[in-house]
Amino acid sequence: MYYLSNKRTLRRGFCTFLATAGLVYGLGLVGPNSAGQAQAEEFPSKSIKIIVPFKPGGRTDVVARLISEKIQEKGLLSQSMAVVNADGGAGANAVAQMRRGDTDGHTIIHWHHQALIAMAMELGDFDMSDFRSLGYTGGGSPVWAVKADSEFNTIEQLVDHLKANPRSLVEAVGIGTIPHFVGGMFANAAGFETRYVTANSGADRLRLLLGGNADIALFAASEYLAQGDGLKALVYFGRERLPEMPDVPTATEAGYDVSWTNPNWWLAPADTPDAAAEALSAALEAAINDPEIADYFRNNTLEPYWMSGADARADAENVLVRLKKVAETIQ
Amino acid sequence: MLDAFIQLFELQNILFLVLGTALGIVVGAIPGLTASMLIALTLPLTFHMDPVSAVTLLIGEYVGGISGGLITAILLRMPGTPASIVTTFDGYPMAQQNKAERALALGIMASVVGGIISWFFLAGMSPALAEFALQFGPWEYFALVVMALVMLAVLAQGSLAKGLLAAALGMAFAIPGIDSSIGQARLTFGNSALLTGFGLLPVLIGAFAISQVIRDACAPQMTQKVPVPQKRLPIFGSDVKTHGLNMIRSSVIGTWIGLLPGIGANIAALVSYSTAKQVSNEPEKFGKGHEPGVVAGEAANNASIGGALIPLITMGIPGSVTEAILIGALTIHNLQPGPLLFQNAPEVAYGIIAAYLVANVIMLLMMWGAVKYIAQVVRIPRSALLSVVLVFCVVGSYAVNSNFTDVWVMVAFGIIGLGLEAARVPLGPFVIGFVLSPIAEEQLRASLMMTDGDVTEILSRPYALLFLILAVLTVAWPAVVARLKPARKEEMK
Numbered sequence: 001m002y003y004l005s006n007k008r009t010l011r012r013g014f015c016t017f018l019a020t021a022g023l024v025y026g027l028g029l030v031g032p033n034s035a036g037q038a039q040a041e042e043f044p045s046k047s048i049k050i051i052v053p054f055k056p057g058g059r060t061d062v063v064a065r066l067i068s069e070k071i072q073e074k075g076l077l078s079q080s081m082a083v084v085n086a087d088g089g090a091g092a093n094a095v096a097q098m099r100r101g102d103t104d105g106h107t108i109i110h111w112h113h114q115a116l117i118a119m120a121m122e123l124g125d126f127d128m129s130d131f132r133s134l135g136y137t138g139g140g141s142p143v144w145a146v147k148a149d150s151e152f153n154t155i156e157q158l159v160d161h162l163k164a165n166p167r168s169l170v171e172a173v174g175i176g177t178i179p180h181f182v183g184g185m186f187a188n189a190a191g192f193e194t195r196y197v198t199a200n201s202g203a204d205r206l207r208l209l210l211g212g213n214a215d216i217a218l219f220a221a222s223e224y225l226a227q228g229d230g231l232k233a234l235v236y237f238g239r240e241r242l243p244e245m246p247d248v249p250t251a252t253e254a255g256y257d258v259s260w261t262n263p264n265w266w267l268a269p270a271d272t273p274d275a276a277a278e279a280l281s282a283a284l285e286a287a288i289n290d291p292e293i294a295d296y297f298r299n300n301t302l303e304p305y306w307m308s309g310a311d312a313r314a315d316a317e318n319v320l321v322r323l324k325k326v327a328e329t330i331q
Numbered sequence: 332m333l334d335a336f337i338q339l340f341e342l343q344n345i346l347f348l349v350l351g352t353a354l355g356i357v358v359g360a361i362p363g364l365t366a367s368m369l370i371a372l373t374l375p376l377t378f379h380m381d382p383v384s385a386v387t388l389l390i391g392e393y394v395g396g397i398s399g400g401l402i403t404a405i406l407l408r409m410p411g412t413p414a415s416i417v418t419t420f421d422g423y424p425m426a427q428q429n430k431a432e433r434a435l436a437l438g439i440m441a442s443v444v445g446g447i448i449s450w451f452f453l454a455g456m457s458p459a460l461a462e463f464a465l466q467f468g469p470w471e472y473f474a475l476v477v478m479a480l481v482m483l484a485v486l487a488q489g490s491l492a493k494g495l496l497a498a499a500l501g502m503a504f505a506i507p508g509i510d511s512s513i514g515q516a517r518l519t520f521g522n523s524a525l526l527t528g529f530g531l532l533p534v535l536i537g538a539f540a541i542s543q544v545i546r547d548a549c550a551p552q553m554t555q556k557v558p559v560p561q562k563r564l565p566i567f568g569s570d571v572k573t574h575g576l577n578m579i580r581s582s583v584i585g586t587w588i589g590l591l592p593g594i595g596a597n598i599a600a601l602v603s604y605s606t607a608k609q610v611s612n613e614p615e616k617f618g619k620g621h622e623p624g625v626v627a628g629e630a631a632n633n634a635s636i637g638g639a640l641i642p643l644i645t646m647g648i649p650g651s652v653t654e655a656i657l658i659g660a661l662t663i664h665n666l667q668p669g670p671l672l673f674q675n676a677p678e679v680a681y682g683i684i685a686a687y688l689v690a691n692v693i694m695l696l697m698m699w700g701a702v703k704y705i706a707q708v709v710r711i712p713r714s715a716l717l718s719v720v721l722v723f724c725v726v727g728s729y730a731v732n733s734n735f736t737d738v739w740v741m742v743a744f745g746i747i748g749l750g751l752e753a754a755r756v757p758l759g760p761f762v763i764g765f766v767l768s769p770i771a772e773e774q775l776r777a778s779l780m781m782t783d784g785d786v787t788e789i790l791s792r793p794y795a796l797l798f799l800i801l802a803v804l805t806v807a808w809p810a811v812v813a814r815l816k817p818a819r820k821e822e823m824k
Contacts, residue, residue: 051733055652056371057659065375066663085371086733089526090509093734096523121514125523170781176514197469198512198777203648203655207592210646213468213781226647226667228674299665 043105043276044079051101051109053094055087059140059220059300063264064110066296067137067287074290076283083110090176091115092124099130103269105276108134112262114178116316120323121176128320131267133313134281137288139263140302141238142182142218143248145231147209155235155254158216162192172199172214179205179218182237182260184326189256221245221301237261244301261303265312281309332454335681338383339689347380347388348686352693355395356402360705362409362540362720363727365532366396367653374660382664382679387686389657394446394690396653397596397636398698401438401629406431406709409540409720413531414596414632416762417604419539421617421624428620431706433565437622438629439698440566441578445630446691448582449589449637454684460638461645464590469781470789472591473774474798476767479598481802482605483763490755497756501764504529511769512776524736533728533741534765538758540724541745544717546752577607577623578630585631589638592650596635597766603631609805633691640687643668644680 050068052061061083068081086094094109101107109131119127144155152158162169171194173180180196187193197214199205205217210230221242224233233248237260241250251258266284268277285306287293297304307315339345351373358369369392377385400415405422418438425434452460467475483498507518508528519525581603588599607627608617617624639650647669649655658668661679666672672680698705708716728741748758782788789795 055655056374057652057656059662062659062663065378069375069378083375084733088528088530088732088734089523090514092523092526093732097733123509123514123516124526167783174514175512176509180514195781195783197781198773200511201655203592206646207465207642207648208468211465211468222662222667223647223669226669226671228669228671230646230670296663296665300662300667 043279047079048081049107050083051094051097052085053091056085070287070290071283076286090118090123095126103271105272109267111265116320116323120327132270132272133309134266135309136263136307136312137284138297138302138304139261141261143224143233144235145224145233148232159190166193167195169215170195170197172197172205172208172217174200181326184330186258189258332681335685339685344387347384348391351388351391352395352690355392356399359396359399360402360411361723363536363724365412370656377660383682385660386683390686391690398442398694405434417600417628421621424620434625435702436566438625441626441630442633443695444578445582445634449586449634450688452586453637457641457645461642469774469778470792470795474795476771478798478802479602480767481805483760493756494760497761498764501761502768505765505769511773532731533737534744536724537741537744538748542748574626577626581627581630582634585634586638589635592648595651596632599635600628600632603627
């Protein structure tokens with residue numbers, strides 16, 4: 001109590017407090033490394049920042065949080081991880097964040113193939129050369145659905161109708177987003193055309209489709225399943241049928257060479273050192289192989305798997321070539 | 332439903348609800364920090380809770396966050412959350428007339444009444460209302476927003492020309508960014524920082540909070556006289572008669588606008604405020620510390636949460652960022668909101684409904700108890716208070732997208748806001764134009780895409796047509812009244 005009576009003492013007390021806090025903080029930082037100066041270069045040397053280019057609550061955000069929690073829980077990396085949401089500008093904000101951060105692996109991005117679409121549309125000021133791919137931790141494929149009381153029961157009926165009556169049906173898409181490109185690839189492969197209505201989120205697509213303001217929309221398989229009898233899925237864009245919806249054919253089965261899997265893609269700045277990238281990849285691989293994470297993925301119609309950084313990059317480059325072709329036709 | 336209430340009164344759940352509501356009120360009251368930030372921050376904590384506790388915590392934060400905004404709106408003319416913009420119109424003038432406690436008490440009462448009325452809609456009519464809301468397509472959204480924009484012209488105080496100028500400026504600032512209708516950059520001058528456009532929060536706290544901070548900082552230090560708190564809060568039995576109808580009307584408007592995903596609490600409060608002004612016998616008093624103004628805005632913004640929860644729990648359609656995070660919290664527990672939620676996890680679905688009601692009651696108790704002390708905030712020396720506010724504004728606008736550009740945007744809009752006020756251009760229409768025009772634009776263009784450019788479609792849509800007629804009436808009403816008045820006078824003679 002007595003310091004409160006005297007301002008000078010108070011100030012001195014405060015300085016002592018600051019000094020003590022600083023000392024404790026400093027010790028805290030040095031602590032883990034003090035075991036051996038030889039390992040001073042060891043990665044990670046401080047908390048790792050995971051940038052998610054979306055608002056919190058979406059799939060990419062949730063997966064980033066779950067995986068980083070798992071990595072901490074199992075001590076797969078010696079430091080903690082923090083998720084930072086940087087929505088906006090089709091990912092440009094997230095990339096700008098990454099560029100401002102460390103290039104030694106302490107700043108990474110968790111994204112998906114929306115990144116490739118932004119590159120194909122040349123929206124942001126970034127491309128593949130900005131990134132080092134760390135790997136895919138699983139992914140999921142969408143379905144094309146119509147309302148339950150729609151006249152169309154199979155994808156053939158729908159395609160035939162659209163071929164006979166071009167632009168007669170409305171598709172809910174956000175221009176320049178994944179539904180737009182997947183729909184565009186399918187339309188190009190099958191040779192039909194739809195009209196669009198702007199829908200910039202899964203919620204918008206659902207609202208428009210259920211309200212009868214759109215005829216077709218793309219959904220994550222889990223979004224579709226949660227609607228119960230409200231929607232009817234006509235085609236699944238995965239490579240194989242999904243056990244939860246055994247009656248929905250894949251596009252390939254229906255005779256169209258289209259498939260789309262949207263992976264959980266981990267990226268680091270291009271000049272990240274090998275050792276750091278390898279440490280991160282190893283931790284991610286171990287996390288995705290954890291039974292709890294795998295359960296979460298399966299319950300949300302995502303497939304848990306690991307694809308190494310180099311393979312993921314090769315896959316992404318293939319997809320980018322295809323997306324650029326679609327971008328030419330829809331721009 | 333009863334089970335859900337019983338479950339809610341388990342110690343752990345009620346504690347989470349109290350904690351969530353309290354945090355929500357505090358964060359909601361701080362300009363710059365919003366309920367959605369708080370919910371995003373607490374999201375990781377809910378991973379390890381059981382799903383019912385998780386939703387009670389988050390619902391408490393949601394309700395508290397919208398309610399807390401009225402405190403700073405009334406006392407400092409800085410809306411604590413975007414939904415409290417209209418509360419500044421009459422709440423702050425009331426505070427200046429030494430009626431701060433009265434304004435706070437009315438705002439709190441209105442908030443609770445709004446919450447409870449919308450709860451009845453939520454608990455009793457969810458499926459039917461969700462069906463109804465779904466019928467609203469792009470044309471209806473567009474017509475609704477046009478109606479709100481026209482009401483804005485009526486809202487403009489003083490010079491109509493200046494009001495329209497402010498609205499047009501607001502709309503102009505909404506243009507840069509990625510054009511959501513074609514996915515291309517627009518007016519960004521090749522600058523990737525502008526790709527995001529100007530965010531709502533930086534613009535809003537810039538125009539209201541920062542400009543106010545600068546203004547107050549320049550003003551000579553004045554010691555504001557604050558009346559000694561009264562023993563009893565100034566709410567009277569007669570208020571039921573004076574404000575009852577307004578509260579009910581505003582709550583219903585709030586619920587119905589809240590129903591529409593993507594429209595939200597800000598617009599609900601605005602529409603109900605304009606409606607209150609239109610039907611009032613003394614519209615000229617609005618904006619100068621008129622009690623019904625505070626009531627209309629606060630009843631509607633709280634009611635809109637109940638409305639917004641309807642499509643969320645029945646269809647899994649989130650109405651706002653806050654609700655999208657709520658869905659994220661559920662998916663972590665392997666629960667997908669949608670029609671199946673009531674079958675798969677009834678305890679969670681009903682838990683949300685029950686928690687919403689109880690959170691409103693808790694909010695009432697807390698704010699009621701604290702209001703006397705809260706009103707004393709204005710006794711804190713301005714220099715100290717404003718510094719704290721400034722810090723939160725910077726932190727808040729940075730935290731939305733972890734982007735420092737947003738902080739500069741906030742500062743810039745603070746200066747713009749100051750300039751506008753100096754030129755006696757009202758800030759209300761400016762911010763409202765900024766909020767509404769992107770929705771109007773996107774929905775109109777979506778409509779035209781859908782119909783291949785055919786505008787006449789709007790005439791075949793009953794709700795859209797209704798909104799347009801209301802909009803025309805809003806404009807024509809003063810003229811009609813002017814015509815009728817001489818006629819009536821003659822009759823009287």
